[in-house]
Amino acid sequence: MQDRIQAAVDEIGQVLLGKEQQIRLALCCLLAGGHLLIEDLPGMGKTTLAHALARVFGLDFNRIQFTSDLLPADILGVSIFDQPNACFTFHPGPIFSQLILADEINRATPKTQSALLEAMEEGQVSVEGETRPLPAPFFVIATQNPVSLAGTFPLPESQLDRFLMRIGIGYPDPKAERELLERGVEPEQARLVRQSLGLEDLVAMRKAAGSVRLSPLLLDYVQRLIAYTRDNEHFRFGLSPRGSIAVVRAARTWAYMEGRDHALPEDVQAVLPAVVEHRLRVGVEAEGRSAPALVQRLLSEVDVFR
Amino acid sequence: MKEAVPRLSLGWLLSTFVLVISPHLLRLPIGVSALIAVCIVWRVLIFRGRLAFPGTAVRLLVVVFSLPLTVLSYRGEGAGLDVAVCLLILGTSFKLLEMRRRRDMIIVLCLCYVLTMVGFIYSQTIPAALLALVNIVVITSALITLYRDNIHSSVESNTRLAVRMVAQSIPLAIALFVLIPRVAPLWSMPIPVSSSTTGVTDEMSPGDVSRLSRSAALAFRVSFDTQTPANEDLYWRGLVLDSFDGRVWRRGGSSLLSFEILERLRTPSRGEVLGEDIGYDLILEPTQQSWLYALQLAQTNTADIVQDRYYTLQTRKPVTQRYRYQVRSALEYRADVRLSGALRARALQLPQEDSNLRAREFARDLRRASSDDEGYMLQVLRYFQEQPFYYTLTPPALGEASIDEFLFDSLQGFCEHYASSFVYLMRAANIPARVVVGYQGGEVNPFEGYTMVYQYNAHAWAEVWLPGQGWVRVDPTAAVAPERISLGAQAVLANEPGFLEDSRFSMMRFRDTQWLNALRLRLDAVDYAWNRWVISYDETRQVDLLDSLLGQQLRERIFLVLGAVLALFFLIAAFFLLRGAPAQMRDPATRLYLRLAADLAGSGMIMRHRGEGPRDFCERLARQQPELADDMGRVTGLYVQCCYGREGNEAGREQLLQELMARIRALRLRVASPTRRLWLRLLPRHY
Structure with a gap:
């Protein structure tokens, strides 16, 4: 199974050069059944990654470009009067799809954002008094641009919390960049990604990842990490129980992707930044430091063994 | 901006500082107070962004100039303590200007604690203790604001917490106060004192004692072991004055000897105790003098007190703080049945150039008319009784021949006039006599049963030596105004114009209002208990x-x-x-693994980072120390399997652990230092 994961990673790696760690994190997030938030500057490959992820799983895929005038009905769907049959028929919106790419999610109004985020949490949508279930694996990959904030509505903490992971992509290293430059821009390149995992793989993997062993020693470590975020004055507030569950879930999946039946402290450390950075706020004491720096501090301050 | 000064804390801190130094402000030179105010205002302006922190040059300048200026402003007073306190306060205020970070604020607050303690050098009364308690609460809540962020910090909750903390610490403080061994100080502090209330002095001229009656200040408090003697028996002897120059009575002879000489002489008392003696415990207010007050005939076995030939008590050092001592006195006694020549000569001394001719003649005539010395003495007392002598605080001024003028012209005087002229008349008739100054009477506090003696109880009386009886106490004042002795100065003098003149606001003036008087007595009882149990709590x-x-x-x-x-x-x-580690680590595999890591660090090969997992550590080690890579890889594999891996059966786990222990031991033996290796060999396998 690990071979197939590696194959999927390699497949995506063809379109997103030199970003294996980010690809693995993104895969880990989807395998753990969580929603993914990709946050980076324009042109860094956010959309490319999202496209490639959808294709590699062979999932039914819809893309929603969020704008400030997007309405909830544009996402969820709308009932329109059907003249011949003299009744209202529901026209499902783009959300009725296994994988949603919500591009530039922070451009939409809070009303629209929350329509999407409700669907993410519940796995169903309520339109005109009728509850309609969403497709079985339901993933949201949202992207946002953290810099040009004019005319945006930043997601509040409560909604950020719904994303299992938030990853950045970052500039490519010189070697990858060189290759990119030599190959030139191919707008449709994500289409080249072949499906290497199926829906049934997803279910099986998720099941297997759920049985990865968490030893008491490891859970002690996780608890120490959480306690640190709650007690240390550098954090404005600590990690919620939902956050700590997310850490463990991601660490298990990561261990599974590494081909182990037990999780190690290194697994926790690998996923921790992506899982907790967007859930933490910098406290008054640490004004001016970034959340990633704080998480690095957290990792280096908390002892693995005691 | 890290650890910047929070707004709430700064406000607290500055008000705390003002509160703590406020009792000291009265003693500080005005310039210093101004400098402190400047520092505070400057700090506030810094906070508001109007001013910058002072630079090194400014700070240096301020320190260099304020030091000599402070010392100069105390010039002539010679009190090192005042200068030290002043410098401490100044230093604290300068620290305000350096206060950038939380650490600095903590220092300032610690200094505030010290300043609160310094307050006790000057005053140890109950109000001072209460003020110190308030100070401690305020300082503590200021400290609390430092450790709370603005969201969780409010004046109310911080104060509540501080009060709780201080309240919790009080029982501990009491326990420590009672139990901690009291060691005599290695050096004693030069205590600054005000010289206003020194009480009885060692000279007596007309008007001296009546001056004391203007004051309602406390002289001392006594509690008797048994019943309090009657008012007319309470003659608190202070000093014996036997040298007269026509106007002033002074000490003379051996009563001027210092404590050290008296201590070396330490002759057995030549007094004879006749009846039961009574014990009492006396707390003397600061007098700046070294003599003590006691009833005749006093005996004490305190090492710091000696008795001289005049039966007066002297202590080693002037009484600059409240002084507590115990005495036993025999109210029935015979003192000096045989009078030595020197003492007799002193007790008969009269001024060389005497202008009191009328008095001499009067004495000569009266002595001739009486059968013996005692008869003469009674005649003199009768003269005082029968002539229209008037006991008053405001007698007319006397001229050169003070005795003559008093005895035959003015006939108005206070106790010193009577004592002085009486002794003069005795000496003129060749009867040894001397003046004694001290206090007479006292007011019993009904709540606690002790006696309070005030400055207005100051008194002067006479002692006459009669053959076969020794020194006999004679109080001519009693002949003139018997109620002065039986009822006390208060009863007689209350309507005198000069009485308590210096204590206008004393509660003593309101003693006719019953509840106020009761309140006064209650307060005094509390103060007495405080002195008895807290201030004078020493080793014994x-x-x-x-x-x-x-x-x-x-x-x-x-x-x-x-x-x-x-x-x-x-x-x-x-x-x-x-x-450095919590005690909860019970997992043997991890314990061993960490010992291995410690050994690796000790050998200088590699230091495990705190947040480094086992595999990362192993990889790093393999990169840095390739020769250990295999062994460490195996150990790490086993350790991971042991601690993180799937749980096998019990036997499998045990076997795994054994193997891990063996491998770790082998690896440690490879890397550890020689001494450590020795330990490893000596200690059991699982160490």
Whole structure:
């Protein structure tokens, strides 16, 4: 199974050069059944990654470009009067799809954002008094641009919390960049990604990842990490129980992707930044430091063994 | 901007500082107070962004100039303590200007604690203690604001917490106060004193004693072991004055000897005790003098007190703080049945150039008319009684021949006039006599049963030596105004114009209002208890108290037990603190693994980072020390399997653990230092 994961990673790696760690994190997030938030500057490959992820799983895929005038009905769907049959028929919106790419999610109004985020949490949508279930694996990959904030509505903490992971992509290293430059821009390149995992793989993997062993020693470590975020004055507030569950879930999946039946402290450390950075706020004491720096501090301050 | 000064904390801190130094402000030179105010205002302006922190040059300049200026402003007073306190306060205010970070604020607050303690040097009264308590609460809540962020910090909640903390610490403070061994100070502080209330002086001229009656200040408080003697028996002897120059009575002869000489002489008292003696406990207010007050005939076995030939008591150092001592006195006694030549000569001395001719003649005539010395004495007393002598605080001024003028012209005087002229008349008739100054009477506090003696109780009387009886106390004032002795100065003098003139606001003036008087007595009782139990709690009293609480045997061991318990406590605390690790690590595999890591660090090969997992550590080690890579890889594999891996059966786990232990031991033997290796070989396998 690990071979197939590696194959999927390699497949995506063809379109997103030199970003294996980010690809693995993104895969880990989807395998753990969580929603993914990709946050980076324009042109860094956010959309490319999202496209490639959808294709590699062979999932039914819809893309929603969020704008400030997007309405909830544009996402969820709308009932329109059907003249011949003299009744209202529901026209499902783009959300009725296994994988949603919500591009530039922070451009939409809070009303629209929350329509999407409700669907993410519940796995169903309520339109005109009728509850309609969403497709079985339901993933949201949202992207946002953290810099040009004019005319945006930043997601509040409560909604950020719904994303299992938030990853950045970052500039490519010189070697990858060189290759990119030599190959030139191919707008449709994500289409080249072949499906290497199926829906049934997803279910099986998720099941297997759920049985990865968490030893008491490891859970002690996780608890120490959480306690640190709650007690240390550098954090404005600590990690919620939902956050700590997310850490463990991601660490298990990561261990599974590494081909182990037990999780190690290194697994926790690998996923921790992506899982907790967007859930933490910098406290008054640490004004001016970034959340990633704080998480690095957290990792280096908390002892693995005691 | 890290750890910047929070707004709430700064406000608290500055008000705390003002509160703490406010009792000191009265004593500080005005320039220093101004400088402190400038510092505070400057700090506020810094906070508001109007001013910058002072640069190094400014700070240096301020320190260099303020030091000599402070010393200069105290020039001539010679009180080192005042200068030191002033410098401490100044230093604290300068620290305000350097206060950038939380650490600095903590320093300032600690200095505030010290300043609060310094206050006790000047005053140890109950109000001072209460003020100190308030100060401590305020300083503590200021400290609390430093450790709370603005969201969780409010004046109310911080104060509540501080009050709770201080309240919790009070029982501990009391226990420490009672139990901590009291050691005599290695050096004593030069205590600055105000010279306004010194009480009786060692000279007596007309008007001296009546001057004291203007004051309602306390002289001393006494509690008798048994019943309080009657008012007319309470003659508190202070000094004997036997040298007269026509106007002023002074000390003379051996009463001028210093404590050291008297101590060396320490002759047995030549007084003869006739009846039962009574014991009492006296707390003397500061007098700046070294003599003490007691009833005749006094005996004491305190090492710091000696008695001279005049039966007066003297202590080693001037009484600059409240001084507590115990005396036993025999009210029935015979003193000096045989009078030595020197003492007799002193007791007969009269001025060389005497202008009191009328008095001399009067004495000569009267002596001739009486059968013996005692008869003459009674005649003189009768003269005082029968002539229209008037007991007053405001007698007319007397001229050169003061005795003559008083006895035959003005006939108005206070006790010093009577005592002085009486002794003069005795001496003129060749009867040894001398003046005694001290206090007479006292007011019993009905709540606690002790006696308060005030400055207005100051009195002067006479002692006459009669053959076969020795020194006999004679109070001519009693002949003129018997109620002065039986009822007390208060009753007689209340309507005199000069009485209590210097104590206009004393509660003494309102003693006719019953509840106010009761309040005054209550307050005094509280103050007395405070002095008796808190201020004068010293080594002897500590031992007495512990003896009565625990019994001697237990008391002698309690310090041993306390010390042992404390030492044990600190040892345990130090052990856990120095070990640096919590005690909850029970997993043997991890313990061994960490020992291995410690050995690796000790050998200087590689230091495990705190947040480094086992595999990362192994990889790093393999990169840095390739020769250990295989061994470490195996150990890490086993360790991971042991601690994180899937749980196998019990036997499998045990086997795994054994193998891990063996491998770790082998690896440690490879990397550890020689001494450590020796330990490893000596200690059991699982160490």
